[in-house]
Amino acid sequence: MNKFKIVSASTSHAYGIGVIAIIVGVSVVVVYYTSFYLPESLAKPSVSEEVLDPVKTTTIEMIEGSASSDQQDNFVPKLVNIQLGIDNLVIWKNVDTTAHTVTPDRRAEDSYSGVFGSQGVIKPGYDYEFLFTEETEIEYHCEPHPWMKGKIIVTKARF
Numbered sequence: 301m302n303k304f305k306i307v308s309a310s311t312s313h314a315y316g317i318g319v320i321a322i323i324v325g326v327s328v329v330v331v332y333y334t335s336f337y338l339p340e341s342l343a344k345p346s347v348s349e350e351v352l353d354p355v356k357t358t359t360i361e362m363i364e365g366s367a368s369s370d371q372q373d374n375f376v377p378k379l380v381n382i383q384l385g386i387d388n389l390v391i392w393k394n395v396d397t398t399a400h401t402v403t404p405d406r407r408a409e410d411s412y413s414g415v416f417g418s419q420g421v422i423k424p425g426y427d428y429e430f431l432f433t434e435e436t437e438i439e440y441h442c443e444p445h446p447w448m449k450g451k452i453i454v455t456k457a458r459f
């Protein structure tokens with residue numbers, strides 16, 4: 301009689317663990333689906349065709365002599381106003397004989413294009429380009445030559 305009771309207790313215990321395991325398993329799937337899968341599929345930025353393929357590009361040159369702090373101009377033009385869907389593809393051209401960077405003063409990220417700023421240096425003759433898809437204001441500089449400063453203001457197209 302005693303033996304039977306023990307066996308029965310241990311099977312029901314195993315059954316309980318099985319049920320708990322299923323509940324935990326299902327909750328993990330639900331939590332994953334709602335907190336990772338769903339937001340990611342909803343958060344995919346839907347960027348309009350005009351913004352992805354603007355009619356114009358904006359060019360900023362790092363002009364010759366920019367490595368000298370005595371020279372007034374370096375990023376030319378220094379302040380740029382950009383409109384989404386018009387000229388939001390920005391290209392920095394290094395037309396100088398020294399390598400430069402495009403480095404934001406504070407971390408900046410576009411939800412479509414990712415983190416803003418050149419990866420390492422832009423060698424003479426090379427470009428750095430960035431497609432802005434959101435309104436933003438970014439102050440940037442050149443890492444080796446901190447006197448080189450520029451500013452980008454991105455706004456929606458004013459129709």
Ligand SMILES: [Cu+2]
Nearest residue numbers: 400401442445
């Ligand atoms: Cu520089």
